[in-house]
Amino acid sequence: MEVERFDPYDGALGFSLATRVGSLVYTAGMIGFDETTGTAPDDLEAEIRLAFSNLAQVLEGVGTTFDHVLEQTNFLVGDPDVVYPVFQKVRTEIFDGRLPASTSVFVQALVSPAFHCEVKVVAAVPE
Amino acid sequence: MEVERFDPYDGALGFSLATRVGSLVYTAGMIGFDETTGTAPDDLEAEIRLAFSNLAQVLEGVGTTFDHVLEQTNFLVGDPDVVYPVFQKVRTEIFDGRLPASTSVFVQALVSPAFHCEVKVVAAVPE
């Protein structure tokens, strides 16, 4: 089984954005990083949308899409009563009709304190 | 690779309880949710047992059992000295003689504040 690595930053992050082996893809945890500002959007919903949009690009980079996501693990930061409803709203839109298995937990911190949401997925690759 | 989704709540949760692709199954994080009360049992051990019992039903729904669990990730809430011994006792009973790889960490909160234990697994499907 050959491991394929998707690493557009060429090692600078210390990890690949995704790997693929056979028909399975594993992504790194994606955050709502805005390349134009170098940080998170001020708005929580915008931040979460951006995390999913960044993730969509990674999946495209390894030959798959949200249609084929098997599971997502979501690491969230903040007050669950505030953050989870917004996360749930965005996620339901994104995966409507093709819902993966999912686990969401609130952690103490992500690596970068500006962010509230990190999403990693395992996906299949369509033939 | 066709993705099969196990979603008995028909989208209402915002995720599937499990997905299957080929011979692999991914579950959502399962909690000790008691359908008769709509919340967690008062007793921690009862709550943890219920989480595993809910998980067993999901695995059955996608054609596998605890015999074929490859790994579990356990998100726990509370004092490790209190919660982990109880979790360990129940888990050892459940998986006796067929122990999966396992990772247990204490997080700040689960999505619902009434719960102390969320368990997700990856399992194989027997032929």
Next chain:
Amino acid sequence: MEVERFDPYDGALGFSLATRVGSLVYTAGMIGFDETTGTAPDDLEAEIRLAFSNLAQVLEGVGTTFDHVLEQTNFLVGDPDVVYPVFQKVRTEIFDGRLPASTSVFVQALVSPAFHCEVKVVAAVPE
């Protein structure tokens, strides 16, 4: 799909250190446990190095190496500004030129309060 379990402690931990099914390997979360002292090294960098060295032994036990790691999930404890740079330094050395997908989050506690770093991976097995 036959599940193979790597459990050198013969059930005493309550989990296997790794499982293998087909060409995939799942490890338990590994910590920098020093068998000679029964705890963590005093030095954070030494602790992280030991976690990876313990992980290397587990991977060897199931027939694979760091060359074939698909993803790692890293549960860290402490101040992100202090712990992450050290973790990143060690990890980059370990996986240089073969970077897996990776997710790192800071949690409230690991099972054992002496430790700051728990790493679990999914790996492929070379043919």
